[in-house]
């Protein structure tokens with residue numbers, strides 16, 4: 001390997017002959033032992049799996065490091081355009097399995113550990129998930145990074161290094177308890193601290209204007225409280241291509257200056273407290289509760305991330321090209337992951353004008369040709385807003401710029417709609433309520449050249465609904481980018497049995513070209529493939545059953561239909577509808593009407609935001625119903641209900657390979673896309689779902705006969721809502737009435753009066769926005785069809801194979817190519833495909 005100097009122009013040279021470290025098991029073993037003894041100071045590997053894990057990570061990281069340096073040199077040398085994916089969340093999960101896969105040394109590492117008498121699987125268990133995200137939006141960011149590295153796109157991720165990631169969920173008497181996630185406690189061997197790239201972030205203070213001798217006004221933001229942003233880099237390896245991209249996570253620290261000021265004021269304790277206040281910024285990931293929004297610390301986090309990342313990029317620019325920013329926009333694109341980093345719009349303006357001396361027009365041109373915004377929600381109540389007053393005291397200069405952006409924008413609006421005051425009010429970036437607030441989504445739209453939704457239906461609804469006026473003004477900005485998932489983690493790594501089987505039939509090309517799964521279609525009825533397909537699914541179910549037993553003490557039977565719903569707990573996702581179905585099956589079996597039913601294990605998992613009471617009540621209800629079902633002798637061998645505790649990325653890696661039926665049952669028009677739906681499909685689960693989010697495209701891809709559709713459509717909902725009366729629906733449906741009677745009578749909360757009241761009231765609420773009762777009958781019937789279909793194992797296996805075979809479109813490799821073609825316009829890095 002040749003490591004080139006920083007200044008040397010590496011041109012478009014191919015990445016060849018990089019590796020100087022050997023990749024065989026001898027070398028990996030030698031290095032692992034070296035780190036274990038020489039660095040970690042351990043003498044024996046017995047009962048020391050954690051240190052062995054750390055040692056293996058270091059051996060692996062060395063092999064990433066040379067490729068990482070080489071990739072950085074190559075990128076610097078080619079002067080190409082880069083995209084920055086700016087996100088408050090990167091839900092990375094574990095990194096080791098993926099790193100070994102992408103470096104193509106899984107077998108070698110397994111063999112090396114085998115010689116120490118250790119199973120590589122036990123080593124994987126030692127790794128804490130990097131849980132720096134809530135759910136779909138954070139995991140999507142992680143899948144994007146994997147795909148960009150694999151297809152050779154120069155994309156850097158910018159995020160926050162939260163000291164505490166997503167909380168751990170424990171259950172106490174069926175209720176969720178939150179515990180802090182101390183993922184950094186034993187050190188995190190993947191990260192590289194880059195103190196030399198630290199940046200200063202300003203808060204508070206006031207704005208002053210100074211006229212220079214040429215009568216030009218300079219804006220200064222002074223008397224600020226400064227916080228240091230220190231980057232920690234994680235390597236993002238591509239699949240077998242010697243590319244390693246970067247995820248840069250910022251951590252907050254007190255600046256020396258800040259401490260000194262306080263010391264001079266004579267207060268030691270205030271100085272220490274101030275240090276604490278600075279470090280609070282990256283202390284904890286915020287859960288996604290709308291009710292929790294408007295919190296000062298969250299806005300601090302957003303600004304901290306955005307300012308540090310933009311400064312980092314501008315700093316590099318000046319180093320490489322000097323102070324002229326004329327070409328800056330041709331070389332950069334900033335993709336904003338929802339509105340959480342939307343403050344990047346005024347912050348880039350501020351940096352360009354106040355720190356780099358540009359005028360408004362030049363700065364605006366650069367900003368609006370580099371910013372692109374992705375929306376992830378259709379729920380109006382989830383659109384982010386911040387009180388103007390909060391901005392005023394925390395970020396006074398940024399607020400000035402937002403006001404200026406708004407003034408110029410509104411004059412454009414009044415040109416388009418002369419004399420229309422209503423539209424000025426409804427499109428203004430500032431909502432003129434008694435407490436004025438900033439509408440972050442509007443700020444993002446005005447400041448971006450591209451606005452996209454995350455599934456076809458979602459993008460269409462955005463343009464017809466939430467952002468209609470903006471789409472009217474700037475139709476060219478709006479586009480769709482249907483989500484995906486990376487098949488490296490979500491098939492190759494998490495389902496080695498199925499991966500081997502598929503590769504045996506169609507070769508390994510699908511790992512980087514998922515459309516090749518189509519070649520399984522002609523084999524869907526092949527008896528040999530079918531038998532092996534079922535054997536793999538069965539083994540995966542047995543593996544999950546073991547995990548469930550470890551977590552809950554409950555034995556589940558792998559011979560049963562695994563009916564799975566795992567995702568954040570939210571009313572719109574309708575875990576409640578799933579429970580009503582469980583109660584219905586329980587009732588049928590109890591009254592002796594269960595003979596035609598396939599034995600079924602219903603698995604529900606997910607976390608509720610700590611402040612979201614209804615979601616927490618739903619968890620309690622699932623657990624109460626589960627307790628009755630799982631202890632009733634009449635249910636034995638027929639029905640089980642499991643609440644899977646502490647569901648996270650690593651949990652999904654065990655769950656999605658084991659699912660038969662994938663529950664995607666949100667109220668139509670509420671789920672922007674969903675990505676769990678894609679993971680299940682890829683692993684051969686059949687979907688039962690509504691026409692919502694990417695379900696629509698999943699059904700189109702696999703064919704309606706291989707998908708269990710039910711429920712109201714987006715277009716039908718308004719009319720039904722008009723005179724919605726859940727109680728009359730219950731009264732006229734015997735099954736529904738029986739289910740509600742059991743619940744009302746306290747059958748599932750014998751010694752806990754009223755614990756289910758709120759949830760049951762919500763079902764009966766004539767204003768229930770999630771319309772659970774409206775879809776009850778259709779859901780029960782679709783479940784009945786799914787159960788019948790499962791009884792015919794040949795037919796089911798055919799559907800399962802066809803689901804996997806049709807999942808090609810849902811690779812993030814495709815998604816990233818779409819972003820690059822329509823939004824980023826990056827040149828692919830020539831990759832070593834040998």
Ligand code: 26Q
Pocket residue numbers: 134135136137138140286287288289290292293294298376377384454483671672673674675693
């Ligand atoms: C907001 C304010 C204050 C604190 C936190 C938040 C916050 C944090 C996270 C709000 C929302 C989120 C996460 C949203 C999310 O995960 N959305 C999901 O994004 C997926 C990827 O596009 C989609 O597939 C899902 O449909 C969508 O729900």
